[in-house]
Amino acid sequence: MSDILCSFETLLFLGCLPWYFVASGIWLSLKHIQSLPLISSDGDSSYPRLSIIIAARNEAHTIETALKSVLAQNYPNLEIILVNDRSTDKTDKILEKLAEKDPRVLIHHVEELPPGWLGKVHAMQQGFLKSTGQWLLFTDADVHFQEGCLDRIIDTAETSSVDYLCVVPEVQARQNLLRALYTVSLSGFFLTTRIWEVKKQNAFVGVGACGLVRRSLLEKSPGLPWLKMEVVDDLAIAQLLWQSGGKLDVYWGRDCLGVEWYPSMGDLIRGLEKNLFAGAQYQYWRALIGIIGILFIAVAPWLSIFAGNWLLSLTAVGAFSVYWLAWIPGNKVQRVGLLERLISPLLLFVVAWALARSTFITWRQNGIRWRETYYSIANLRRGQRLRF
Known part of the structure; x- marks a missing residue:
């Protein structure tokens, strides 16, 4: 006994x-991970072309306020590519209304999903094909950007000569339980990705809310078609670029961008x-x-x-x-x-x-x-x- x-x-x-x-x-x-730096005083004053790519399907309840935060950015060399992925709600109408008021916005409507593709990855690929930027910023339809956020992201990427830069957003949650569960989720995220090793290029990490990609590296890599059936697309893109020899970096973005995690515990479990x-x-x-x-x-x-x-x-x-x-x-x-x-x-x-x-x-x-x-x-x- x-x-x-x-x-x-x-x-x-x-x-x-x-x-x-x-x-x-x-x-x-x-x-080891720092907050996204402010604009460096001796930074390059040139503004490389930036394409923001947002794939959206049935996002009518969140997309308008999020997109207004993107449209409020003053980055001077910007195009915003909105990919409407077969939405059946009013997403397309909202996108068209916003596009009428801003010449930086380009809308692409996906009517049919080809076999062998996940909808979101296919929409991201269509956005990439329409883009012209040296830098591509993949983000989600519910992410809110603070004023000057894009300038800081590009300045940091250019200053540190990285090929992929992701920014972890501040997550808003309405309930104590959701906030507590997010800390558990972050703990798992830290350990799974070994995020503290990213700056040493010994690991990779990706964030769907804000992933900045150098176009030239993405074009040299197998590209998004290689990931066409990958559910965890943000981490998979980071892995793809890391394996292609890219230099990666990651920052906290609490004072730069934010997103609501899930409205309720039930939504979280289903999500x-x-x-x-x-x-x-x-x-x-x-x-x-x-x-x-x-x-x-x-x-x-x-x-x-x-x-x-x-x-x-x-x-x-x-x-x-x-x-x-x-x-x-x-x-x-x-x-x-x-x-x-x-x-x-x-x-x-x-x-x-x-x-x-x-x-x-x-x-x-x-x-x-x-x-x-x-x-x-x-x-x-x-x-x-x-x-x-």
Whole structure:
């Protein structure tokens, strides 16, 4: 009996250790990644041609206010390419209305999706083909840009001679639970991408809200057609450019651009439906290991605290403490309150549920349904390019 108890306590001890690893990843990320710089006083006063490419499908509820923030930018050598991807709501009418008032705007309507393409990636490719800029900024239809943001992004890219620059936006969330869950999501993002290694060119990272690409490198690479069935397109583009020899960089953009994450917890769970199983490379065994692993890491410290072993309890309390302390500098990235930090470990159960749900739904329908379009799991597996 004592041997069984000892083995159980050893297992709990091992379940506490990942929290120290997560905390170190958070600390390294916050330490090594800086906020997007202001315009350098001795920066190049020339303005290279910039093409903003926005793919939109049924975004009538968010796109007008977001686009107005783009149109308010004073960057002088700018074109804005809006790709309406088969929208069935009033998105096309909103785009046309905005285009009438601004000659920088070009609209392209996609009427039909060719076989073998994801809708969003195809729309991005159409925007690329219409563009003329030396720099291409891929962004989403719900991202809000602050005044002067484009100048800062281009100035930083030109000054540091990078080929791909992404800016992590500040995420607004209406509920404490959503804000807490976003800190959990960021923690996973940090560890998965090893974002602190990007400046050393030992890793890659991409952000859908703001990914600036040097056109010449994208043209030399296999390009977006290579990613035509890739669900996680932002990270896959970064990987593509990194593997093509590009120099990458990443900055926090709290005072530069923002986006609302999801209006509610239900919207979040549904929104992650297409992504989480993709993160398991569409393999059921990987998803199962992920679910079990997340649940084990979530429950181990709590069981350890009440296990009656003072050393084990101390290890568990230390695990939570270093995780909470690692987030103290997090306000330079995201407004993270004390309450959100304290409750975020509990939300690993939500992450496990979301992954299980994503896996089950994909299995049940033998694929994913994204923006009213069905994609089979066989085609998704064949077309997936993202690898960590």
